[in-house]
Amino acid sequence: MRKDSYLPLFADAPTILQAHQKDEQVESILTLKIREVLRLIKGQLFINLHPNEIALFGKLLYLSITTLRGKRTLGEEYTDLFIVNRKGTNFVKRYKRLLFVLSYLLGPYLLSKISNALKYLKVKWNLAAEKRSNDESKTPQDEEPHVDTISQYFDGLNRIANLHLLLFYFTGAYYDLNRRLFGLRYAISHKLDNSELEIRRANSKSYRILGYILSMQLAIKGLPYFKAFYKTLIYDDNPISLNKVTTKNVKYNNEKIDLKNPKILPYIPEESRKCILCMSFMINPSCAPCGHIYCWNCLINWCKEKEECPLCRQKCDLQEILPLR
Amino acid sequence: MSRIIKEYNHIRKLNALPDNMTTLHPVSNATSDLSNWHSIILGPKDSPYHNKSFLLEIHIPTEYPSIPPVIKFNKNSIPPHCNVNFTTGEICLNILKNENWSPVWNLLYSVQAIIQLLAYPDPSSPLNIDLSRLLTLKDSKAYNSLIKYYLYNFPKPELICDCEI
Numbered sequence A: 001m002r003k004d005s006y007l008p009l010f011a012d013a014p015t016i017l018q019a020h021q022k023d024e025q026v027e028s029i030l031t032l033k034i035r036e037v038l039r040l041i042k043g044q045l046f047i048n049l050h051p052n053e054i055a056l057f058g059k060l061l062y063l064s065i066t067t068l069r070g071k072r073t074l075g076e077e078y079t080d081l082f083i084v085n086r087k088g089t090n091f092v093k094r095y096k097r098l099l100f101v102l103s104y105l106l107g108p109y110l111l112s113k114i115s116n117a118l119k120y121l122k123v124k125w126n127l128a129a130e131k132r133s134n135d136e137s138k139t140p141q142d143e144e145p146h147v148d149t150i151s152q153y154f155d156g157l158n159r160i161a162n163l164h165l166l167l168f169y170f171t172g173a174y175y176d177l178n179r180r181l182f183g184l185r186y187a188i189s190h191k192l193d194n195s196e197l198e199i200r201r202a203n204s205k206s207y208r209i210l211g212y213i214l215s216m217q218l219a220i221k222g223l224p225y226f227k228a229f230y231k232t233l234i235y236d237d238n239p240i241s242l243n244k245v246t247t248k249n250v251k252y253n254n255e256k257i258d259l260k261n262p263k264i265l266p267y268i269p270e271e272s273r274k275c276i277l278c279m280s281f282m283i284n285p286s287c288a289p290c291g292h293i294y295c296w297n298c299l300i301n302w303c304k305e306k307e308e309c310p311l312c313r314q315k316c317d318l319q320e321i322l323p324l325r
Numbered sequence B: 001m002s003r004i005i006k007e008y009n010h011i012r013k014l015n016a017l018p019d020n021m022t023t024l025h026p027v028s029n030a031t032s033d034l035s036n037w038h039s040i041i042l043g044p045k046d047s048p049y050h051n052k053s054f055l056l057e058i059h060i061p062t063e064y065p066s067i068p069p070v071i072k073f074n075k076n077s078i079p080p081h082c083n084v085n086f087t088t089g090e091i092c093l094n095i096l097k098n099e100n101w102s103p104v105w106n107l108l109y110s111v112q113a114i115i116q117l118l119a120y121p122d123p124s125s126p127l128n129i130d131l132s133r134l135l136t137l138k139d140s141k142a143y144n145s146l147i148k149y150y151l152y153n154f155p156k157p158e159l160i161c162d163c164e165i
């Protein structure tokens, strides 16, 4: 890399996107292989219970042996890019790369875990509220609104990510927020002649058009949100307080889930708690993509015979069966 | 195999079997073996099989309900029917084929489907060519009288099945 003679040219949006697509492709192949190995060691149930964790591990593995070690990823190699610091004067320090990898992988994962936990809490509250309003006509208004504010907060985070993507389409600098945060920019590692420069410029222009379309879409979607936000600013009657919501009482266990016990998954009504395949109370109830529920073992055994839902005959891949927890 | 035990308990508790089903019982007296069953069915009203009864022999494979039960007519009780092999008693019914079977169905339902088949023969997948030809010719008079002729001296299945019920 000839960084002494000239400062390398920063990469443009189309090239960065191309590199990312290539990397995603490689990551998915890697994850598939990991799944195959895990299936042999831990069985299908484990794979279907932890799809996110396995994907995360695949990404972690991939980034650890590339970006973290200061090596280029296959996508970067393919598009001839390399990572430089903000000004393009030097490589990125190791600790920054480490922080990037960690935030890039764990950030979305933890956020989705928290948001799921909140959703779970909300369902529980609603159930409890229903029960209470059945018992006596008391309205439980004291705790529920906070969950809504929090989930709005997560929506807000999503919007920020979208806005950032918009910025990327216009400037082509940082593909995601984490890279911006830790200053991982892309530069092209070969010298460009004039014709290549022309082509790259033209490509970037068409991405700007994409940016305009996306910004229009965002503006339309965002309008009601901003209205609501504006209202809460004016009538500030329930301020956002994050610390009030704890996720302590949410339990994720890997034990056998037997619907014989009415306290387990109480939202499944009495008449739906038996499995039509074994005619018994469901053990580890699991959902086919169409929404029909059977025991994990019953459904898996049938799908090995034929990958379709026994009731409605819609396609049901082994991978797509979702154990209910 | 545990599912067939559940079905057995369910069938035993029934107050009445479905229409045109006289019995449905495991062949062996020992309850631990539920792999072979008998069922005596009656020809449905408005079919040429009316007032005649037939003995079905049912085998429950170990993979049941992932694969369908195997059902055929007893050798001495084969009705002349366009979807029944007149020498072996084999039945051609699409829901009882591996590729069309669904584990949601059970033994009771399968036997009912065969009773249905007596009333509604399907000439598109025949095992008895002569009868299916008469059906496709829409010569129902010839068809019905041929069946009635065959059935004239038909043995009573109660004499064939000597299980203690």
Ligand SMILES: [Zn+2]
Residues within 6 Å of the ligand: A275, A276, A277, A278, A279, A280, A282, A283, A294, A295, A298
């Ligand atoms: Zn089951």
Ligand SMILES: [Zn+2]
Residues within 6 Å of the ligand: A288, A290, A291, A292, A309, A310, A311, A312, A313, A314
């Ligand atoms: Zn279904």
Ligand SMILES: [Zn+2]
Residues within 6 Å of the ligand: B025, B026, B027, B038, B161, B162, B163
């Ligand atoms: Zn018998």
